[in-house]
Amino acid sequence: MPCKGFTLLEVVIALAVFGFLIGGLLGFLPWGVEGVGKVRQQNVAYGLVDGVQVELERMGFSLVEKGTTRWTNPTNPQELPPMNVLLVARKEGGQVEFERVIESDVEKMNNPDDNEEGATQESWQSLSGGANVPFNESNGFPVSLLGVETVRDTLPYSQRWIPEGERYFLIKCTQYPIGHRHQHHPSNGFLALQIDVQWPYKVPDPSRGTDGFRRVAERYRSHFRFPLAITR
Structure with a gap:
């Protein structure tokens, strides 16, 4: 058949x-x-926690405290435009470095054509003018990556340098607001911080030259937030 x-x-x-x-x-x-x-990328962000702690301890209590100032006059606190300490890390994680201190500015953060996250702060000055905490250079030595930039090819500073286009992770450190139970007081022996890991922060952009980069607006970034404290 x-x-x-x-x-x-x-x-x-x-x-x-x-x-x-x-x-x-x-x-x-x-x-x-x-x-x-x-x-x-999320796993890398989780792995930055220890690096953030180490870098903040390296920077010192005074710098971190003044670099995250958000109010004045402990007896009668008045809210100020928050200042943020910015740390950065490469896409593969590991090394965490202090980039700069800025004054928080939502408009600049969300403007992709602006290469800065906020207005860069050179130092903190007491109201009386008697105390000064430099953020970028101190006694001729670089403190932040902004300060390292001029000596980035010189040891040991070259070991700290992270090119702009490779600063994939941004770690934004801020104090808690007035009224929060973790609000900082100058008499405290510790400083409680809000840590916000964001990515992507900066990415290479060859159209802007050899070392060209582009800053990604904050509204397009992923976030990982956690609390952290450093001691005097």
Whole structure:
């Protein structure tokens, strides 16, 4: 008895179903790859916690305290434009470095055409003018990456240098607001901070030159937040 084969219509339908299934599976592939990338970056962000603690301790209590100032007059606290200590790290994590101190500015943060997160602060000056805490250079030695920039090819400062385009993670350190139970007081022996790890912060942009970079607006970044404290 002769065997009956598939008709042309059946073959076409089978191929259509097969193509539909394969196309659907391939459509999920970019989502899967993107998901793996996000998980990897998130894991790197989690791994920066110890590096942040070490870098803040290296910077010293006074610099971090003054660099995150957000109010004045302990007896009658008045809210000031918050100042933020900015730390940075490469995409692969590991090394965490102090980049600069800025005055918080939401408009600048969300303006992708502005290369600065906020107005850079050179130092903190007491109201009486008697005390001064420099943020970028102290006694001729660089403190922040902004200060290191002029000697970035010189040891040991070259070991700290992270090119602008490689500062993928931004670690923003701020004090707690007035009224919060962790609000800082100058008499405290510790300083409680809000830490906000954000990425991507800066990415290479060859269209802007050899060392060109582009700062990503804050509203497009991922975040990982945690509390942290340093002692005097």
